[in-house]
Amino acid sequence: MKTLYATVGAFALLFTAACDQGETVLSETSTTPATETADTSVPAAATRRMYVLASGEVEASDLLGASVHDMADAEISVVEDIWLSGDNADAMLILRDGGVAGVGGDLRLAAFDAATIVPDANKAGDEPNVIVRLTKDSMGTLPEFKQATADDFRLASELIGKTVTINPGGDSVRIQDLILAADGKTNFAVISPDLISMEQIVVDGDAIVLAQGDADGEVVLDLTAAALAEAPGYKRE
Secondary structure (H helix, E strand, O other), rough: OOEEEEEEEEOOOEEEEOOOOOOOEEOOOOOOEEEOOOOOOOHHHOOOOOOOOOOEEEEEHHHOEOOOOOOOOOOEEEEEEEEEEEEOOOEEEEEEOOOOOOOOOOOEEEEEEEEEEOOOOOOOOOOOOOOOOOOHHHHHHHHEOOOOOOOOOHHHHHHOOEEEEOOOOOOOOEEEEEEEOOOEEEEEEEEEOOOOOOOOEEEEHHHHOOOOOHOOOOEEEOHHHHHHHHOOOOOOO
16 A cells, blocks of 8 residues: 655744733744645535536446337336446446346346437436337347356446445545446546545546455555545535
8 A cells, every 4th residue: 555645844833922011922933844644635525626427428327227218219128237348348238138127037238339328308317218229029139148256346236335445545435426438438436535425526437446465356446645636526416
């Protein structure tokens, strides 16, 4: 783990009462160097610029459970999860083929960038519709998804809500959401800067890494104090 250090000059102010006139005199004493760890605390929300989703970007949490429609606007499936890009693999949508109320049926993989994500005209909420060039009958032609191991952190659902450690620093934060590009790439992670804060900030999606060494296999956020301090805020929903 890397630790940052900063040296600052500490100025002590001595208040001396004037005996004759009853006045208070402010005088400066000598300085004493002090070494302390760099301040990694997150600035108040009022001091941050706010991040706004760019064209084509979508929150991963909005896609989980979203309706999947064919080109004739008939509902044919739902988004069960998102297989995140990485290791030279593209992002994929995991769709449920068959089943009732999210139970049963098969899980199928569809290319993320082959789908069109549009707002649902019948809902005022966040959940959009996903339009694909498929029919209910052709869903079975998609490759089946079977996860090799749980908690390999390639699924959006495994990261959203997860408490992770910042490296360096060791502070714990919570991943609240992921901001995905039109091709499914994880552009940003939305995090709470501590476990009790109501504030949210946006950090680079590439900062999400698997730890090596003692914490091998655990997710960490590889972020410097400067990156945290400069991270834009994000409107909490």
